[in-house]
Amino acid sequence: MKIDFTLNGEQREIDVTPMSRLLDVLRCDFELTGSKEGCGEGECGACTVFVDGKAVNSCLIPVAQMQGREVRTVESLASNEMLSDVQQALIKFGGTQCGICTPGIAMMASAALEAEPNASRARMRELMAGNLCRCTGYQLIIDAVISAAEARRRHG
Numbered sequence: 001m002k003i004d005f006t007l008n009g010e011q012r013e014i015d016v017t018p019m020s021r022l023l024d025v026l027r028c029d030f031e032l033t034g035s036k037e038g039c040g041e042g043e044c045g046a047c048t049v050f051v052d053g054k055a056v057n058s059c060l061i062p063v064a065q066m067q068g069r070e071v072r073t074v075e076s077l078a079s080n081e082m083l084s085d086v087q088q089a090l091i092k093f094g095g096t097q098c099g100i101c102t103p104g105i106a107m108m109a110s111a112a113l114e115a116e117p118n119a120s121r122a123r124m125r126e127l128m129a130g131n132l133c134r135c136t137g138y139q140l141i142i143d144a145v146i147s148a149a150e151a152r153r154r155h156g
Ligand code: FES
Pocket: 036, 037, 038, 039, 040, 041, 042, 043, 044, 045, 046, 047, 048, 057, 058, 059, 060
């Protein structure tokens, strides 16, 4: 089945088994390996991508549903080879260790900051609750996201 969709700002077409998981198509067919597979069951958020601007678990979505949609992966967060503010903050604060959760965390944090730029620390924890991390204990991740939010406010 041929599927047309926008991927990281470019119109793409692929001939693929319709029930292939979006995560596999992104990683294997488009070689966008930033999105990770943690649980494969919609529980961990490591595979988070944006579909039409909404954060979703790409391990749960058949690629056939992407016809005509707009998909963005973690590879789209950096621009001109410069990491986004959220990505830079995650590094600076030690919010990334083994790195498996990090792409999903960066995507969800970006979505959360767009949706609720003034979210409290407690609210940010809620917004990020679907993204699991076995390494950092979350404190450093939330420190990083709150710092990125404060920097955005300072710089308008
Ligand atoms: S790999 Fe998709 S939610 Fe865990």
